Amino acid sequence: MRTVEWDYTQNKVNLIDQRLLPGELRILSLNNYFEVAAAIKEMVVRGAPAIGATAAFGMAIAAHQSDARNTKEFQSDLKEASEILGSTRPTAVNLVWAINKINLILLNADLTVEELRIAVLEEAQRIADEDVIINRRMAEFGAKLIDDGDTIIHHCNTGALAAVDWGTALGVIRMAHSQGKKIHVLVGETRPRLQGARLTAWELEQYSIPYDIITDSAAGYFLQSKEVNKVIFGADRVAANGDIANKIGTYPLAVTSCENGVPTYAVVPFSTIDFSIYSGWDIPIEERDPEEVLDLKFRSMPIAPERATARNPAFDVTPNKYITAIVTESGVIYPPFSENLKHAFRENSIG
């Protein structure tokens, strides 16, 4: 199945509970948009494209359950849903992007409530379907950057679980592997929530791609030892100048890979690029519950004193100078990113 799907028999949203992987593959059925909002907030589902599609289906469930008697009431109900869904996580821009796409549908004031209900679900389904196509296209463009025999450091999870299917950076690896290229992946475990060790390792096993898990701070050692040929990751939001907000740890990884002359790629659909902000410093960075850092056991023992405190920023900003190229659905974009991203986006919108 896909990471997130609309259940047409019950008009609900089904998704894989990513908190339980790799131990258990459980499908959660979400009954209303509050449950969808909670699932995004609690990281039952995560990854910028997957969050976008999930929020769109959240709007569809709100549309389905609204008992509005006229279009105006319906628009008001969905405005409420869009505010609740839109405030779940601040950094990934796909969330707002997807909700805005749904809101555009709602502006068709001459449609009846029932017609709008159908149009909203159709748009949500289109967002999900297009995500799969876009990810596949990025995978094909990106795979050309990968050489036979490459050892690749990958950060966080950017696979099928982070999107509707295929994924971004991991999609590239999967595509290169399927083309017969011999690849070894060093999987950054991605503290605090260990999406690398838990999810990326699990996905790589499904695709039979060889890997080793490493602690995030071991990346420097492997870059230094010249064992690594490429570094690749996704993004939660990209500024117009190509600065990249991504999972915490991306920035020191990119700085260190640049320092060692290792090509460093971000794989990013246009839905993740926020052309409304010029630089990465304007991207809001979510700081999450310290418990995510502290609730860990090493060899069954707690890892910190009982009353320990922690700080837990979920993302960092990698300035564009550390990025070799950005892989999008319209091709591989090289610096200067300010000009070339905008240009590629325009061409893609026309084409």
Next chain:
Amino acid sequence: MRTVEWDYTQNKVNLIDQRLLPGELRILSLNNYFEVAAAIKEMVVRGAPAIGATAAFGMAIAAHQSDARNTKEFQSDLKEASEILGSTRPTAVNLVWAINKINLILLNADLTVEELRIAVLEEAQRIADEDVIINRRMAEFGAKLIDDGDTIIHHCNTGALAAVDWGTALGVIRMAHSQGKKIHVLVGETRPRLQGARLTAWELEQYSIPYDIITDSAAGYFLQSKEVNKVIFGADRVAANGDIANKIGTYPLAVTSCENGVPTYAVVPFSTIDFSIYSGWDIPIEERDPEEVLDLKFRSMPIAPERATARNPAFDVTPNKYITAIVTESGVIYPPFSENLKHAFRENSIG
């Protein structure tokens, strides 16, 4: 008590079992030099200065238990012990340094077995006692680099637990705090074995120094946000040119701190400097059991697929260009390190 001590009533080595902290403070009593070797290997005791003192006491226990009938047999017994103790961990040079100091005592061939036995224990005790004096001296020199109001990133554990007492980098922080400077420490958790979260946080609580634990890869975020004024760590071995082998993660941390113009200090006794090798690339780097990376539970769930594999280098090398200054027992050494370290060492040996 000290991290490691000779038990004069039972002629054994007592040490704090650092694997159980912060949950439990248990003293282990080691009965023979094989147990001492195992304790070093299994990281019951860790930290370059502490490993040195422990190995010296390991030689003392071998000396105490040898049933040699003459000096030659005694030397042969202790040669065996020195080989077993010396091969426990490859990176920290204090291990070999301390064993070599004991072996120098053994060259006094005109002493009786009983006299040698006493001389070995005296030398081991001297190594331990001097370690405390040296660490205190480094703390005093280093504290001058710390300003009132500083926020400091600290990596791994370099406190009393990593030495006989006081510690290296954490000794500097403790001294600055005791001088009334207001300090906040961001404690890098230090995956895989979490010496930061487990040991440094625990020590900071003993000293009432405010701190927050951060994941290792969050350091970049805090350096970027200009919240951090200093970065400080110890070392397991320093080459003659000032390249520093230290706990895995030190290298990307130092690269990122330099990139942000944040002063980056290593606190290192001369016993950790290996003047026999010119550059850090000649320092052997230990790769430990992958299980240290994989045997982790987040919210009581395993963090990796059942058959996952991992790579686990325990140290990395930070080239000298990323180090602002090295704090030693004879003062703060600035670049060029090749000349200045040698000069300071000579002055210290004479003085």
